[in-house]
Amino acid sequence: MEPFKIPRLPFDDPAQDPAGLSAHMDTLPKEEIGVINWPEFSYKPEVHFAVAWAPGMIVVKYYVREEVIRARFTEDNAPVWKDSCVEFFVAPGDDGVYYNFEINCIGTCLAEKGLSRSPREKLQPEVIEHIKRFPSLGVAPFEEKKGDFSWELLAIIPVASFVDHAVEPDLQGKTFRANFYKCGDELSKPHYLTWNPVRTPQPDYHRPEFFREILFV
Numbered sequence: 001m002e003p004f005k006i007p008r009l010p011f012d013d014p015a016q017d018p019a020g021l022s023a024h025m026d027t028l029p030k031e032e033i034g035v036i037n038w039p040e041f042s043y044k045p046e047v048h049f050a051v052a053w054a055p056g057m058i059v060v061k062y063y064v065r066e067e068v069i070r071a072r073f074t075e076d077n078a079p080v081w082k083d084s085c086v087e088f089f090v091a092p093g094d095d096g097v098y099y100n101f102e103i104n105c106i107g108t109c110l111a112e113k114g115l116s117r118s119p120r121e122k123l124q125p126e127v128i129e130h131i132k133r134f135p136s137l138g139v140a141p142f143e144e145k146k147g148d149f150s151w152e153l154l155a156i157i158p159v160a161s162f163v164d165h166a167v168e169p170d171l172q173g174k175t176f177r178a179n180f181y182k183c184g185d186e187l188s189k190p191h192y193l194t195w196n197p198v199r200t201p202q203p204d205y206h207r208p209e210f211f212r213e214i215l216f217v
Contacts, residue, residue, distance in 0.1 A: 003175060003215035004031075009054040015156050018134050022154050025050045025061040033086075033182045035194045038203050043067075043189040047086070047182040053216050056160070056169035062086040062153045064105070064182065068189045069151070070144040071106040071137070076128045080104040086153060087181040091208055093165045098177075098208050099123075101161075105151050106141065107133035113164060117206035127163060132156040144188060177211035 007028065014021040030048040045066035052059050069084045081087070083104035091098035100120075102110040111128050114120035134154040159167040167174075180195035183205075192203040196212040 001212065003213040005215050005217045006058075007052050007217060008172065009052045009059065012055055014054050014059060015057070015132055018132070018154065021059065021156075022061065022134065022152075025052065025059065025154065028052060030063065031180070031195060033180050033193050033195045035197050037194060037198045037200070038192060041190055041192050041203065043191045044193065045182060045191060047193055049086075049180055049195075053171045055171075056158055058157045058159070058171075060088055060155050060157070060180075062155075064152070065148070065150045066184075066189075067148060068144060068146050068184065068187045069105055069137075069149045070184070070187055071104050071108070071141050072143070073104055073108045074106070074139070074141050076109050076111075076125060077122045078108060078110065080108050080110050081183050082186040083108075084151075084184050084187065085182070087183065087205065088155075088157070088178065089181070089205060089208070089211065090176055090178040090214075091211060092159075092162045092167050092176045096208070097164050098211070099162060100206070101131065101155070101157060103133060103153060103155060105135060105137050105153065106139045107135040107153065109133060111161065117204070123161065123163065127161055130158050131161060146188070171216035174216050176214050177208065178214050179205070179211050181205050
């Protein structure tokens with residue numbers, strides 16, 4: 001499979017204008033997070049993302065429409081996968097270490113690193129605080145709601161978040177491996193969607209052998 005190409009943003013410091021950045025991300029091609037790998041979890045929200053880069057950062061915008069939403073967790077490094085959650089797993093090097101950035105629909109972030117599901121090491125709060133998050137639903141927690149909900153999340157992930165890797169700010173020409181996910185483990189409609197297929201018997205996102213190559217252009 002050809003590497004998935006990630007375009008460069010037309011401005012060097014997109015964090016200075018989040019509204020303008022969000023509007024620009026809306027113009028980029030959208031990829032679907034829509035693979036149902038485990039038929040026993042058949043519910044399929046509508047989930048897409050756009051991704052781009054600027055010097056020293058990766059920008060991802062998620063677009064979600066689902067029937068059930070929840071956001072209980074407000075403290076970073078909480079188990080946000082239990083809420084309405086979008087995720088970006090990425091391996092920037094060839095040493096086997098990958099990072100998981102999991103963000104619920106109100107912008108609470110869990111960020112970890114490691115070689116496999118267990119053990120994993122949480123990134124320090126001073127690292128996570130530099131991951132900028134702009135959730136369309138605001139940041140106040142809420143219990144489960146049922147209906148027809150659409151929400152967006154813009155995330156700016158500095159390459160400095162890859163604390164075990166000396167990633168240069170200029171990403172052009174670099175190749176990483178990654179996958180994008182949507183989940184909601186403790187919702188009344190639990191689901192596990194992936195961008196690139198994951199061929200395991202049970203839901204498991206911590207499988208870097210199923211990451212796809214991404215190329216920054």
